[in-house]
Amino acid sequence: MSSDKLTWTLTGATVACVLAVYVASAPRAVPGGDSGELITAACELGVAHPPGYPLFTMLSSLLLLLLPLSSPAHSINVLCAVFGAGASGGLCFTVCRLAGPGPGAVLAGGVFAVSRLVWQWSVVAEVFSLNNLFVGVLFSLSACFLCAKSVQQKKKFALWGALFCGLSLCNQHTLVLYVVIIIPWALLHLYTHNGLSFIGLVSLGTCFLAGFVPYIYLPISSYLNRARWSWGDQTSLHGFLTHLLRAEYGTFSLAKTDENLSLLKMLRAQWNHCVNDLSSPVLMLAVLGILLSIRSRIRFVFVWLIVTMVSIYSVFFAWRANLNIEKPLLLGVVERFWLQADAGVCVLAGLGLSWAVCWLNGRLSRGTVWNTGAWILTAGLISHMISLNHSFHPGSWERIANEEMWQARMKTAFFLFDLAENMEREQQARLYELSYYLYCQIVDAQVDYPANWDKNLALAAERLLQSGGRGYSLDSLLSRSIHHFSRYLHREPTDPQSKAIRSVITHLRKELDKLRDRQKG
Structure with a gap:
């Protein structure tokens, strides 16, 4: 050849x-x-x-x-x-x-x-x-x-x-x-x-x-101007050169910072x-x-x-x-x-x-x-x-950025949950539903996550349960709440509220047993 x-x-x-x-x-x-x-x-x-x-x-x-x-x-x-x-x-x-x-x-x-x-x-x-x-x-x-x-x-x-x-x-x-x-x-x-x-x-x-x-x-x-999202206005020469030369960042710099x-x-x-x-x-x-x-x-x-x-x-x-x-x-x-x-x-x-x-x-x-x-x-x-x-190092930029984005999504779910606590019944149920949905997405997508995420998800499931379920089965909500409360106590056994959480788990298990007995009957 x-x-x-x-x-x-x-x-x-x-x-x-x-x-x-x-x-x-x-x-x-x-x-x-x-x-x-x-x-x-x-x-x-x-x-x-x-x-x-x-x-x-x-x-x-x-x-x-x-x-x-x-x-x-x-x-x-x-x-x-x-x-x-x-x-x-x-x-x-x-x-x-x-x-x-x-x-x-x-x-x-x-x-x-x-x-x-x-x-x-x-x-x-x-x-x-x-x-x-x-x-x-x-x-x-x-x-x-x-x-x-x-x-x-x-x-x-x-x-x-x-x-x-x-x-x-x-x-x-x-x-x-x-x-x-x-x-x-x-x-x-x-x-x-x-x-x-x-x-x-x-x-x-x-x-x-x-x-x-x-x-x-x-x-x-x-x-x-058909894009719903776009950066700046390049229709004028000044706007075009501002964008081309990165004037908003500093032409020869990565960012405008000291x-x-x-x-x-x-x-x-x-x-x-x-x-x-x-x-x-x-x-x-x-x-x-x-x-x-x-x-x-x-x-x-x-x-x-x-x-x-x-x-x-x-x-x-x-x-x-x-x-x-x-x-x-x-x-x-x-x-x-x-x-x-x-x-x-x-x-x-x-x-x-x-x-x-x-x-x-x-x-x-x-x-x-x-x-x-x-x-x-x-x-x-x-x-x-x-x-x-073949995988990102724990200290890599991508891993750090991903963790920050997940934390931001968790804050959104927490904000919705906190907002629901002070709302009327119908609006409250809808916000609990959104909060629960976000918590499930976040927790299910992660293998290793902070212990308080378990507690937050369990609380969201319990509140949604009290609001009637909003389309989620009562069995799944009870099971989720019990599982994540239990997992939280396993990971944080010294929590000052551990006694109250155990009491809630006992109550939820009784409710789950009653529900399943009724379903069998």
């Missing part, structure tokens, strides 16, 4: 495997974070929070028409899984193009795909997987541009690169820090190969600007993330890739392009990420933006493994042995990361 065919086969296999893992783990309901807002914007054809994410909104809306799954949330979660799988394929292809198809290419795409943060944010309706896809595409096009044999081929890849540079900025603006490095590098490379002309510059500029066309969606959506950590603390946190999530062997392979790049001019140019982009991005983001990452929820907001740098590290690691195998084969021969060892290392690293990251 030719090298090109093997490259596409390996890339396709990587994408297929990652997609299978992602789709299997994509939630069917609305996840946390900004997902609810982005899903709503896609359903309503509205405008999401700044900078608007027009490309993501339009692609999501199109998918809802073409692939309506069990829910809009499920459809868009699957779409993001496709973006994420495509990103891993882009990294795999990049390594194939520079170092040939082999274990290094699979390592780059596979390790990136199953690392904790990438996996977490590639299966939910968020813009990060699309951003990762653009990173993969830009890396791939840069590799093809550099390795092209003729000036005409370089021009072709440059035009595609210009278009995708523009398109990428229709999603997440952090990619501008890669784009501002890729563009002058590509122009300088064309110039040194006598491939730059005035007409060529105009063509490149046109392709770049064409990538911004999706932003037309913002004023159109705002003008039509909180901040030192640059070194932020960089140290990112380094700890790389060690813990990408693993030390991957970082060692990335360093090896940098060292082995000196053996070839093409290798050297590409590796230092990646190193420059990752370094400038990391330092700039650490400077402008004005959130206190000592708070777990805010750390979760910040760490999602480290994915863009992780992609570069994984490519360097893949190149390091591929070039190390070539170097060992050239020095010590026995190429089959080194190649087999590299495949075993790749499979071992990916398998280990899958075993670690």
